[in-house]
Amino acid sequence: MLILLSVLLVAIWLAATLATGLKTSVVEYANSSCAAPAVTVSFTSAFMCTPQMNHYNPVCVKNAAGYSVSDCTNYNRGGWDDFDIANNAFNGYSFLGVEQYVQGRCGSFDSIASAKLYRLDENCYSNAAGTESHQLTLGHSATITTFSDGMCGNVATTTTVRQAAMGASRASFCVDELTAYFGGSRPNLTVVAIYDESTCSSSPSQLKFSQDFVCKSPTNAPCQSQGSSHFSVSSCASDFLGYATTVFGWNTPYLIVEDFPNPWCNDVEFVTIYTADGSCHSNADDSTSFRVTINTADGTATVTTYSDPACNFVASDTYLDSQTLSTSPCLSRGGCEYWFGCGRRYVLGGLSGPPTVGKKTALVLYEDSWCAVTPVVLVISNTFQCTSPAAPVCDTLFNGPNTVYQTRECIDSVDTYVSSKFQSTPYLIAEYYANGTNCQVQTNVTMYAADGKCHLSIYDGTYFTITQRSDGAVIASNYPTPLCKDTDAVVYVLDYWNVNTGTCMGDRIFRTSQMPLATNVSTPATTTPPPSTWTPTPTPTPTPTQVTEVPVEDDIEARLNIMFPAWLWDPLPPQAFVNDGRRHHRSPSHRRP
Structure with missing residues (x-):
């Protein structure tokens, strides 16, 4: 019994070692200088492998029918290794990589038993020893034929690589008991x-x-x-x-x-x-x-x-x-x-421009009439058509008694564009996704100036400040006047576990750039239990924010939009926070910033 157990443990250890440990790499060339492109590159698991003294200036060995370079390296799916052996061997020339796995674990990134990379053409190639050869037949699929002689005469094996196998390992899938990928220049x-x-x-x-x-x-x-x-x-x-x-x-x-x-x-x-x-x-x-x-x-x-x-x-x-x-x-x-x-x-x-895939519309909102200082809000959205104006235009946008200004552009790189607008000013990022897609189909991204200063809210004519607490929670305060007095504030807390974590909350994900930390947020004390519903005070213009009642753990609570459109807030006067589904009690001091 002990002997069988020992054998089993050794077998398990051996499988793990061969799949995840160092692999012997062998690069075979047709020229005496071992210069790219190589004929094949193979990575195989072994108990022991012998590394080169200098990985970046390896020794080229003459064999019976060709030349080769061997080394010892860690191999990762998709052709990556510690010393970039595969890419250096082909040097941009197209190649096909085929990966084999430990039995029963096909597609698992940590279970690659061996990989072989072939120059992507249909020539007959002998191995360096002259004892075997191979040839590819290329079309919509690729057939790899190996031969038991050096002249592609006696067929030994055939392996077909279908398009479905290409890149399957990135998602831990396996097709026909293998995964494959293109390297170097991708075929046209x-x-x-x-x-x-x-x-x-x-x-x-x-x-x-x-x-x-x-x-x-x-x-x-x-x-x-x-x-x-x-x-x-x-x-x-x-x-x-x-x-x-x-x-x-x-x-x-x-x-x-x-x-x-x-x-x-x-x-x-x-x-x-x-x-x-x-x-x-x-x-x-x-x-x-x-x-x-x-x-x-x-x-x-x-x-x-x-x-x-x-x-x-x-x-x-x-x-x-x-x-x-x-x-x-x-x-x-x-x-x-x-x-x-x-x-x-x-x-x-073809709609008066090139295909808009990858293009996005940027709407930038400012407090100044030149659209020159740091914006208050920047919205990146996917639109049916995306066309930039011939010249930059700073339009006036009226919102009740206040005035804000806007520009629109069609952009390629979101990161570059946002950085150019906010520069050193920190901002809060709200990513919006299509309903029911579990945050997979993005509809727009909105950035809010989050420098702790008092800014005009373009949505309802009130004012706001945004800061980040030392524990990572984001605090947004809403004010009725441009004085932004703490005594007038309605404070919203976005918990730290929902910020910069990729958590999908009601088809939204929240992130931040570098934001100033809030040292003290003053909020009026209250011991009055919150009502089951909350109705905002209506104003003539703009139209009062719609209140949506959603069942939660404590009967019905109002969720409303005040500053950020489509944000679902769970108010606890004079505070509100985003409900993430966790059970909370209702003590008066609960979750104060």
């Missing part, structure tokens, strides 16, 4: 442009992209017949967004449909781009058709496919709302051959 997409006329000189009705392991389309391919009534041009492209902009221009609307072999929308497999002119277009198969219509008034689109070439018999009808088109979320799709599901994403382009 194969693209086919479909035209309704024989010269292929007008805008195409459709673009079809495929991520293959190699693009074999010839350069400057001619316009050729595609079916009985269509024509096409094939080519290679590194970027489908840029290619679409070049082909369609900025004033021809089109819809991009990206299909992914996984539910998290990584590593696109197919892209179809439809002209969105509302007309009927037959497909290249001459037996089906489609119509794509965009409603610019409400920011929606409809994709209708038909089972005939004349758009008579509807096969499917897909309605895309403005939120889907403005945020381009990852959506699940049917007809997937992979057990873990597939993803789809929609993007619009």
